[in-house]
Amino acid sequence: xxxxxxxxxxxxxxxxxxxxxxxxxxxxxxxxxxxxxxxxxxxxxxxxxxxxxxxxxxxxxxxxxxxxxxxxxxxxxxxxxxxxxxxxxxxxxxxxxxxxxxxxxxxxxxxxxxxxxxxxxxxxxxxxxxxxxxxxxxxxxxxxxxxxxxxxxxxxxxxxxxxxxxxxxxxxxxxxxxxxxxxxxxxxxxxxxxxxxxxxxxxxxxxxxxxxxxxxxxxxxxxxxxxxxxxxxxxxxxxxxxxxxxxxxxxxxxxxxxxxxxxxxxxxxxxxxxxxxxxxxxxxxxxxxxxxxxxxxxxxxxxxxxxxxxxxxxxxxxxxxxxxxxxxxxxxxxxxxxxxxxxxxxxxxxxxxxxxxxxxxxxxxx
Ligand SMILES: C[S@@+](CC[C@H](N)C(=O)[O-])C[C@H]1O[C@@H](n2cnc3c(N)ncnc32)[C@H](O)[C@@H]1O
Numbered sequence: 001x002x003x004x005x006x007x008x009x010x011x012x013x014x015x016x017x018x019x020x021x022x023x024x025x026x027x028x029x030x031x032x033x034x035x036x037x038x039x040x041x042x043x044x045x046x047x048x049x050x051x052x053x054x055x056x057x058x059x060x061x062x063x064x065x066x067x068x069x070x071x072x073x074x075x076x077x078x079x080x081x082x083x084x085x086x087x088x089x090x091x092x093x094x095x096x097x098x099x100x101x102x103x104x105x106x107x108x109x110x111x112x113x114x115x116x117x118x119x120x121x122x123x124x125x126x127x128x129x130x131x132x133x134x135x136x137x138x139x140x141x142x143x144x145x146x147x148x149x150x151x152x153x154x155x156x157x158x159x160x161x162x163x164x165x166x167x168x169x170x171x172x173x174x175x176x177x178x179x180x181x182x183x184x185x186x187x188x189x190x191x192x193x194x195x196x197x198x199x200x201x202x203x204x205x206x207x208x209x210x211x212x213x214x215x216x217x218x219x220x221x222x223x224x225x226x227x228x229x230x231x232x233x234x235x236x237x238x239x240x241x242x243x244x245x246x247x248x249x250x251x252x253x254x255x256x257x258x259x260x261x262x263x264x265x266x267x268x269x270x271x272x273x274x275x276x277x278x279x280x281x282x283x284x285x286x287x288x289x290x291x292x293x294x295x296x297x298x299x300x301x302x303x304x305x306x307x308x309x310x311x312x313x314x315x316x317x318x319x320x321x322x323x324x325x326x327x328x329x330x331x332x333x334x335x336x337x338x339x340x341x342x343x344x345x346x347x348x349x350x351x352x353x354x355x356x357x358x359x360x361x362x363x364x365x366x
Pocket of ligand 1: 220301
């Protein structure tokens with residue numbers, strides 16, 4: 001990928017390495033970090049080098065009546081004005097200059113516009129305009145023109161305000177091991193940023209799932225893994241803290257006609273204490289936790305990793321699949337599990353080319 005802002009824009013840090021060198025650097029880092037486990041090689045699932053991000057956020061910089069997209073600078077404070085970003089997918093890339101021009105020409109849409117979020121899918125695009133002012137009927141009237149002109153969905157956000165003009169989601173389709181799945185992705189919930197790498201990641205997990213009974217999934221989001229994996233298990237119990245994501249997850253079961261998943265809107269810590277019979281929850285009234293016979297646990301926590309008590313809890317199961325966006329907390333957690341488990345497979349999935357970010361997948365067996 002070539003970008004005219006390499007060396008200035010804080011988003012890409014590995015701009016002076018070729019993609020092959022970046023892959024080698026990431027592999028070497030992981031080999032060294034996990035050297036105690038004697039992992040000498042692993043699969044590396046590469047990304048498209050450019051136009052790979054289907055989710056992106058930009059600041060809006062104002063110079064009088066002129067606006068520009070902005071990114072934080074690589075060095076020093078302040079915002080770097082940009083007019084394009086080759087990392088975003090083709091749909092976002094094509095829309096960015098046209099949308100800027102449109103916003104530029106409308107006082108109502110431009111004034112106090114602070115940021116823009118793009119969420120694109122194979123089936124459409126949602127744009128969220130974030131303001132440092134109140135927005136109401138006048139704003140809605142102008143914003144509708146964006147929907148009409150560009151055929152996209154628009155949301156306006158301001159303090160305590162969320163104005164949804166038509167819909168607050170996009171429908172995404174993913175291919176996992178020769179099958180297609182449809183997902184509703186609601187604005188504001190977590191979603192994987194790199195569609196192609198995400199498909200590889202779910203397919204890799206799915207290919208490792210054998211001899212199954214029931215699945216326990218922690219940090220399930222909108223069912224990104226849950227939906228395709230459900231076909232391989234008798235029953236699935238999946239938990240997630242975000243209301244928005246769980247709303248999508250329920251919808252995604254219906255969209256894909258899946259009947260064997262129970263989604264819970266609960267933190268992992270709460271579910272662990274319920275499973276350990278330390279606390280009772282109204283939200284679990286309808287669910288007989290003892291009726292599950294889990295052969296596999298899948299976890300995909302945020303950067304902080306899983307809490308110590310929940311890690312101890314999942315230690316009792318035969319198979320653990322750990323997806324991690326932070327190698328350091330992954331290492332911390334695997335060190336604890338290590339005495340009872342062996343690493344069956346380890347893979348890296350590139351979500352963000354030109355950055356130091358590393359996404360790992362580990363299959364652990366008792
Ligand atoms: C890395 S994302 C993974 C989501 C999903 N597996 C996916 O692939 O889209 C982590 C998810 O964990 C959720 N989360 C964060 N802390 C949590 C907690 N303590 N208990 C349950 N879910 C949590 C977040 O809302 C987010 O959806």
